Amino acid sequence: MSENVKFKCLECTQNEKTFYVSVLPNDVLKAVCFVSRRDDDSEKGFQRMLNESRARDIARHLDDLKGVIPSALILSAQDNAKFHIDQTKSEISFFTAKNSFMVLDGQHRLYGLLKSTKKYVIPVIIFNKLNTNQEVNLFIDINTTQRGVPTTLLLDIKNMSGRESKKEERQRQLFDRLNTDSVLAGLLSPSKSQVGKITRVSFNQSTNDIFESGFFEDKDNDIIFKGVKNYLEASERVLKLSKSEKAKLTNATFFRSLFAIFHEVVDKTLKEHSDLKIESISNVLEPISKLNFDSYTGTGNATFNKVVSDMRKELNEYERRYSNITGEHLF
Structure with a gap:
């Protein structure tokens, strides 16, 4: 059963686009996140398939090697999240409904967190009220302009x-x-x-x-x-x-x-x-x-x-x- 949860946040606007920066625990992320994969849905999916080995390596990096994952997940709030911003308190709230936040970037980091045996928190960037076209365009922008180190x-x-x-x-x-x-x-x-x-x-x-x-x-x-x-x-x-x-x-x-x-x-x-x-x-x-x-x-x-x-x-x-x-x- 979903519940209404609240977390502190920072609001950020770039070129008239607003998003919210917060820190969420992995048990909440497990309850709400999903990935729209191309192989699962050839019409609407756009993410690559999950590499299970990579996710396990991330979990081991956290649990066994005492490592950190400081980079943020990028999420898109869906309608069933009932995402709300209280600007007077610098606080976001949402319902922990299944599939209420789409992962636009960071699926392997997320699944590494979910495979870990301990409770962690991770930075997240949340966009609200994006349509499918905007979600896909943001995904493309992230993966063409932000390149990893060789x-x-x-x-x-x-x-x-x-x-x-x-x-x-x-x-x-x-x-x-x-x-x-x-x-x-x-x-x-x-x-x-x-x-x-x-x-x-x-x-x-x-x-x-x-x-x-x-x-x-x-x-x-x-x-x-x-x-x-x-x-x-x-x-x-x-x-x-x-x-x-x-x-x-x-x-x-x-x-x-x-x-x-x-x-x-x-x-x-x-x-x-x-x-x-x-x-x-x-x-x-x-x-x-x-x-x-x-x-x-x-x-x-x-x-x-x-x-x-x-x-x-x-x-x-x-x-x-x-x-x-x-x-x-x-x-």
Whole structure:
């Protein structure tokens, strides 16, 4: 059963549009809020689907990590809220009716609060008496003019916050060394996306397994640096052999693909040459130079999986072709 609740507020007007700033507890928000999702209502819905994992992460950020969520939810009061402003008391009141406040911005923060096990309060901005057209336009304005901080920048400054994991620290150090002393010197972009450069985000995704498994798992930073540096130079040589215009290490899809086969190439090089010199790695990688890298289009997972599959096919085909040849058949 709904009840009438009251909260202190501040009134704010911008370009003749008035809204109210208040602080509401998560149990009240749970009772009144709803999201108009496009997938649920193709005619009237306009929000994206909820990412459950992201909402759980926010709840954990609050409950387990003792974090804070200072940014406000943006809500639109519906008719059944019976939203009222008492300007003499700087106070808003409304009924806690189901679906009485539409969430225009902050659905993941809201659901993170709802999944949390404790009671919290959060800032809210409330618009009143908006029609559907105004709600949609406000949603579009919020999501086109208010952009979040790029993930690349957040990753670049994470070490300054004291929240960088040991692996992230090692990846950062490897990235920085390669950006000054390797075939990718100056071609790695630490804090923003740039055409023709590999971002720190792409680099970390690509090199993630190096520190967790395979030959380099228990090696120190210097050995990992030398191994990856040689691998990159050998890869560049082989890509040039392909004569494909797109075959560059700075192509994010090919960069990821080369590191997807990294462990296999390292193991094969050690087995056949007992070292990880540039010439030895180049010899093992050479079969992938037969690929027409210009034929791959797109930047999604489908293209990435196709490139990796084709690379492995060439490596394995080469091995099958010559593994059965013995000395007596050579001459």
